[in-house]
Structures are given as C-alpha cells and as structure tokens.
Amino acid sequence: MIEFKDLRKSFGDKVVLDGVSHVMETGKTNLIIGTSGSGKTVLQKCLVGLFEPDEGEIIYDGVNFTDMVEDERKLLRQQIGMLFQGSALFDSMTVEDNIKFPLDMFTNDNNTTKMKRVNEVLERVNLKDANKKFPAEISGGMKKRVGIARAIVLNPKYLFCDEPNSGLDPKTSMVIDKLIKELTVEFNITTVINTHDMNSVMEIGDNILYMVDGKKEWTGNSQEIIFSDNQQLNEFIFASEFLQDAKHMRMIEAKEGKKG
Amino acid sequence: MNFFTHLGKYLLMLKGMFSKPENAKLYWKEFMHQCADIGVGSLGIVSIISLFMGAVSTVQTAYQLVSPLISKSTIAQIVRDTVILEFAPTLVCIVLAGVIGSKIASELGNMRVSEQIDALEIMGINTKTYLVMPKIAAALVTIPLMVILAMVLGIYGGRFAGSAAGILSTDTFDKGLMESFMPFNVTFALIKAYTFAFFISSIPAYFGYYVTGGSLEIGRSSTKSVVVTCIVILLSDYILAAALL
Numbered sequence: 001m002i003e004f005k006d007l008r009k010s011f012g013d014k015v016v017l018d019g020v021s022h023v024m025e026t027g028k029t030n031l032i033i034g035t036s037g038s039g040k041t042v043l044q045k046c047l048v049g050l051f052e053p054d055e056g057e058i059i060y061d062g063v064n065f066t067d068m069v070e071d072e073r074k075l076l077r078q079q080i081g082m083l084f085q086g087s088a089l090f091d092s093m094t095v096e097d098n099i100k101f102p103l104d105m106f107t108n109d110n111n112t113t114k115m116k117r118v119n120e121v122l123e124r125v126n127l128k129d130a131n132k133k134f135p136a137e138i139s140g141g142m143k144k145r146v147g148i149a150r151a152i153v154l155n156p157k158y159l160f161c162d163e164p165n166s167g168l169d170p171k172t173s174m175v176i177d178k179l180i181k182e183l184t185v186e187f188n189i190t191t192v193i194n195t196h197d198m199n200s201v202m203e204i205g206d207n208i209l210y211m212v213d214g215k216k217e218w219t220g221n222s223q224e225i226i227f228s229d230n231q232q233l234n235e236f237i238f239a240s241e242f243l244q245d246a247k248h249m250r251m252i253e254a255k256e257g258k259k260g
Numbered sequence: 261m262n263f264f265t266h267l268g269k270y271l272l273m274l275k276g277m278f279s280k281p282e283n284a285k286l287y288w289k290e291f292m293h294q295c296a297d298i299g300v301g302s303l304g305i306v307s308i309i310s311l312f313m314g315a316v317s318t319v320q321t322a323y324q325l326v327s328p329l330i331s332k333s334t335i336a337q338i339v340r341d342t343v344i345l346e347f348a349p350t351l352v353c354i355v356l357a358g359v360i361g362s363k364i365a366s367e368l369g370n371m372r373v374s375e376q377i378d379a380l381e382i383m384g385i386n387t388k389t390y391l392v393m394p395k396i397a398a399a400l401v402t403i404p405l406m407v408i409l410a411m412v413l414g415i416y417g418g419r420f421a422g423s424a425a426g427i428l429s430t431d432t433f434d435k436g437l438m439e440s441f442m443p444f445n446v447t448f449a450l451i452k453a454y455t456f457a458f459f460i461s462s463i464p465a466y467f468g469y470y471v472t473g474g475s476l477e478i479g480r481s482s483t484k485s486v487v488v489t490c491i492v493i494l495l496s497d498y499i500l501a502a503a504l505l
Contacts, residue, residue: 048382049381050378050381050382073384074282074384074385074386075384076384077381077382077383077384078383078384080382080384081382082378082379082382084375084378084379085375086374086375088374088375088376088378088379089376090376090379091370091374091376101383102383104283104286105282105283105286105383105385106282106283106383106384160382
C-alpha cells in the first residue's frame, strides 16, 4: 500500500501538485487520470523519488519514504519496478541483457539461475523468441512487454507504469492492460498507472484518482465512474458522443442488472 | 543559468559520483567497456594526427632555420620539444575533446531524454557513479597513454619526413633527439594529459547528464560541451605552463 498525504510541488511560480492525498491499494490497479498538465506525471515521479515534493508525506507500507536517507531509498527502490512511457530500454543491450541487468546488479546468483529467471519472465509476458534482439529491432508493444519483464524480474512489491498504452494500437493496449492486471493480482503488487486511455480506465480501474490542476478531483473505481455526477470528470472521460452513448448503454445495463 | 550555477551543479555531480558501487563486477565491466570505447576507439585518429603533426613540424622548422650556423640536429630538438610540450598533449586533447566529448555528451543526453537514466535511478542505482565515474576513470587511464603514443608517433613522423624530404638524415635527427633533453618535459606533458583527460570526460558528462528536452537539445548540448571543453583545455594549458615551466 502506498499512501501520500498533502503532497505539494511547484516549479517556480507554477503549482503542479496542490495538496494531493490518496491511498494506492495493494493487489489492485491504481490509476491516475487527468488532462495533460494536471500533474499526473509529477505525482508519479514524486512517488518514486525522481522529484522531491515541497511538502507532504509518502508512505510505503507504513514506512515514510520522504524521511528516508539516500541509502534507505536505494534499498526500497529495489522493490519498485517501473514501466516508462517510452519503455526506457537500454539501447546497447539485447532484450535478454536488459532484463538480466537488475539481476546482475543486485543478486549474486550464477548465470544459469539468472537466465532461468529471465526466461521465466519473458514467458510470462509472452515474449519467448526475442531474447537476442535489440530494442531497435522490436515493435512498440514488444518494447512495453520487455519493459514490464524488466520491471518485474526482481519480484517488486510496487509497480509503476507511466502511460503504458501510449503509441500502441487498441488491441495491443488491451493485451498490455490485461498483462498488468494479471501480474498485479498474481504477485499481489501495488500497481500505480498513469494513463489517458479510457479503455484502461474501464477495464482495469480498481482504484481511480482523477486530478485537475494538481488537485484530487474525484476517486472511485471503474463502475463508480459511469455513475459519477462530477461534471469535469464526465467531460474528461466521455468527451466524444460515442463514449457518451457507451456510458448510457452501460448505465442502462447496470440498472437492468439490478432489477433482474 | 549563470556560470556559477553551472559550476555548482558540475561540482555536485562530481561529488555525487563517490558512492559505494552496488556491484563492483558490473562497474568494472563498464569501466573496461569505456576504456575500449574511449581508448581503442580514438587510436586511429590520434595516430594519424600525431604522424602528420610531427612531419609538418620538421618541414616547417627546417624552412625557418635558414642560418648555416645552426646545426641541422637543432631541428630534431625543436620538433621533439614542440611535440612533447604542446602538440601531443594539447593538440591531441583538443581533437579528443571533439571525438570523445561529443560521444559522451550525446550518449548520456540520449539516455536522459529516453528516460534510461531514470530507469537506472528507479532500480536503486547511483547513476552518477555508474555512468559518469567509469567514463572519467577510463579517460584518465587511456588519454595519457594516447598522449605518450602521440609523442612517439609525432617524433617518428618528424624523423620520417625529415629524411623523406632530404632535410636531415635519420642519424642527424636521432643525434638531435638526444641533445639537451629535459625529462621534466615529459612529466609536464603527462600532468597536462591527466588534467585535460579529466576535463574531456567530466565536462561533456555534465552537459549530457543534465540535458533537458529532445534530440535537438542533445545536439546542442553536445556541441556546447565540446566548445566549453576546448576553452577550458586552452585556459588550463596556459595556467599550467605559467605555473610549472
């Protein structure tokens, strides 16, 4: 569980986070949504320690992250996996070496054990034949899967995903969403996802935080979001007529389901 | 950002490099990789420059020494001292600032922009220690070696050119090399080589590590790093010469 209280962050005069508090639950996919510039990425970067919040507390399973010294943070970070928007794979390494890198750095296992683990996670993300390829030789969807494999290779307790669906076609997006959801439940990870993708919100949104101008505007899950009266949220989520129709359909289905 | 802000950030980056490596074996591997990249990768250009630099020195010195009262072996002495004192350490390092500096700045800049540095930070790795330190250490090991090689090749190039152009025989050249030789000149050249090696690696690393923006900024910071490194090399060259000679 990751809890953050009254987080504030400014860059010069620009207030990016304005007292955000929320709890990211374990074993669930916690989504941060909001328009561009609403502070999602800054919030996520504060949570992993890439940015230092000006005020507020971040608590990882009862341990205050904001009070930690650098060495303590380094230890905690070994329990954090992160999938970056552009995958952030190391260009000069093969897929296999990218995934093996955290094992080489932080374990004393022999090469056979490490390779066994690499193959396990590659199989888990459905990438069995890409071991020797370089990041430049694989597709965007494959890069995301390699990124996920690298993020989970050390069995993290916390998984952060920054826009995991950006640049992917709808079908591949669904595959990635499904994979993240499965891994979250299977390994009981606290997963935090930054997304713009409404399909992800509906499919895997266990705990959604909607942000506007650096503030928490709404929280709930993928069911509650359909019935929400929050005008800003509705304008954001159901921006197109097609999505508004889909919302009405879902509402009707839900009501009929209750009657039945 | 003004000069002092840059200087402060640069010094903090250098301070940040000194932390315990997470895995010494992997850091050693990275150091060796950088030695190969910086050292072996620049051997060709250093060799070519050194040979021609020595050759041109011989021909031009001979062109200027027209007095029959001056022994021909003096040409070898002048070539030797010019190559050892200035050409091998300074000229070679200026060229290396372009070759190695732009490579380091663009490599780190690309890693920064594509979030690879953030990925390493998230893993709990001190990126300054893992990415910057091996580059500086490799430069400090390989660049002085290349400067020594440049001295040898420069003098050899001069010897060859002198003989090929019929200016002076190889025996006269060799005789001149032995005359009035001051071993401190080599020490001075190596002090310069170590100083320049540090700047050649650390200044571009700073510009690359802190790059913000996209691919355009990577190019800009790479160019800027080479310009700044060259200026710092020339400035420190003067300071060292004034202080030590």
